[in-house]
Amino acid sequence: MTPRRCAAMFKALRLANPHPQTELIYDTPFQLLVAVILSAQATDKSVNAATTGLFRQAPDAAAMLTLGPTGLKRHIRTIGRFNAKCRHILATCAALLERHAGRVPESREQLEALPGVGRKSANVVLNAAFGEPTIAVDTHLFRLGNRIGLAPGKTPLEVETKLLKAIPPEYLKHAHHWLILHGRYLCKARKPECWRCPIADLS
Numbered sequence: 001m002t003p004r005r006c007a008a009m010f011k012a013l014r015l016a017n018p019h020p021q022t023e024l025i026y027d028t029p030f031q032l033l034v035a036v037i038l039s040a041q042a043t044d045k046s047v048n049a050a051t052t053g054l055f056r057q058a059p060d061a062a063a064m065l066t067l068g069p070t071g072l073k074r075h076i077r078t079i080g081r082f083n084a085k086c087r088h089i090l091a092t093c094a095a096l097l098e099r100h101a102g103r104v105p106e107s108r109e110q111l112e113a114l115p116g117v118g119r120k121s122a123n124v125v126l127n128a129a130f131g132e133p134t135i136a137v138d139t140h141l142f143r144l145g146n147r148i149g150l151a152p153g154k155t156p157l158e159v160e161t162k163l164l165k166a167i168p169p170e171y172l173k174h175a176h177h178w179l180i181l182h183g184r185y186l187c188k189a190r191k192p193e194c195w196r197c198p199i200a201d202l203s
Contacts, residue, residue, distance in 0.1 A: 020177035088116025140183025
């Protein structure tokens with residue numbers, strides 16, 4: 001895809017959705033981090049249903065750690081792989097208190113050192129919580145990168161690297177959310193709704 005067509009594509013996405021944001025519900029970077037850990041192989045809707053009561057009872061790392069496994073699982077048992085996610089969240093809470101005074105670090109290296117936090121999760125937190133121009137490649141972005149020729153690649157990292165190079169700087173901050181929402185609701189894996197796609201004639 002040429003730089004001119006790429007810029008036109010993101011201009012159209014911005015016009016359709018000027019202020020994109022994650023559909024995960026949170027008030028603080030810590031709550032976003034927990035929601036992102038829970039969201040692996042789960043829908044944002046199911047995560048939000050679980051975290052509504054959880055964040056009310058345990059809004060920060062110290063409070064969540066006091067829940068213990070039994071208390072935490074009571075809130076997240078409807079989420080897939082909740083046992084492993086429970087271990088990761090509690091270990092992350094302990095690490096945040098021990099290494100970062102309970103605060104979520106703004107460094108990729110420090111984020112990826114937390115239990116249950118990989119590159120994709122770190123990118124989501126860096127982008128949504130701290131405004132960093134990162135791209136978190138999930139199944140939607142991986143599909144879009146290859147399907148529309150924006151950033152074809154065989155691995156998420158390859159797609160991420162190509163997206164960062166292809167997307168004009170003025171669109172990078174919100175590009176992740178434009179693409180994930182586009183993939184979730186229009187350019188779906190099955191039955192993409194090309195008839196109402198704002199970028200169909202640009203890809």
